Amino acid sequence: MTTPHTIYILLGAPALLLLVWGTVWFYRHQCLLAERAHLMSEAIRNRDFTFRLPTKHLFFGERALQETVNNFSKDISQLVAQSEVESWQRLIRVLTHEIMNAATPISSISQAYLSDPNIQNSNYEEGIRAIYQSSQGMTTFIQNFRKITSIQEPVFAQVNMLDICNSLRQLFSSVDWSISANVSRAVLADESMLLQVLCNLAKNAIEAGAKHIDLRYHRDALCISNDGAPIPSDVAQEIFTPFFTTKRSGSGIGLSLSRQMMLKQGMYLMLAEHPVPGYHTTFMLTER
Secondary structure, three states, rough: OOOHHHHHHHHHHHHHHHHHHHHHHHHHHHHHHHHHHHHHHHHHHOOOOOOOOOOOOOHHHHHHHHHHHHHHHHHHHHHHHHHHHHHHHHHHHHHHHHHHHHHHHHHHHHHHHOOOOOOEEEEOOHHHHHHHHHHHHHHHHHHHHHHHOOOOOOOOEEEEEHHHHHHHHHOOOOOOEEOOOHHOEEEOOOOOHHHHHHHHHHHHHHHHHOOOOEEHHHHHEEEOOOOOOOOOHHHHOOOOOOOOOOOOOOOOHHHHHHHHHHHHOEEEEEOOOOOOOOOOOOEEEEEE
């Protein structure tokens, strides 16, 4: 005969097990959320705004919140890049104005002296010519500075990305190209600007020793990958800084200009944290 005490035990044991299981599950779930918060905090602290955390094993409300944060990461990246570009432009305007104020009279006066018969073939000619050439070099440098702040306004049109990619293959036939079928789509962009940016990326890849370049879409971003020498982590943080270069003859404005051209079109150019498998470097170009 089943006694009330026995019934309590039979009913209480499963309830107790369910309570223990629920407590353990709740604790582990909270640990999962805490780990996600830590990863996002570390990403922001390291200025990596490209993070995307999975939404698996989350409740529908937590999933919606995580998806929103994932989408915000791209917006934050674009805002930070835009802010950096505007800061550089303001600084460059001041620097070009001040340097040109100093360089222009030096160039004019030294050129006038070089035209003076009393200076020609004298002991002073060589020194004055050196001053003139230095001022001309400074003027050339300033002209490169001004390129950063004088980008033309884009002219938007529907651009076939496959046509752009085929143009790249013809322009840089010294490397093998892998063009995915999913690049066959139309985007709203300035065709000449877009081609110029992609040409710059291809040129940089070839200069880094690339033999293969891959073009494909991943999610909403065009991925441009190559098997050239990898970009060191310390260099990767500076590649979009105006006039930063590791090349002996480089001006250091190519990638900075490319990013600005994309920002003017409502797009964003970035270096992927993890390259496409099989390649050493991947740049990502997001659409509007």
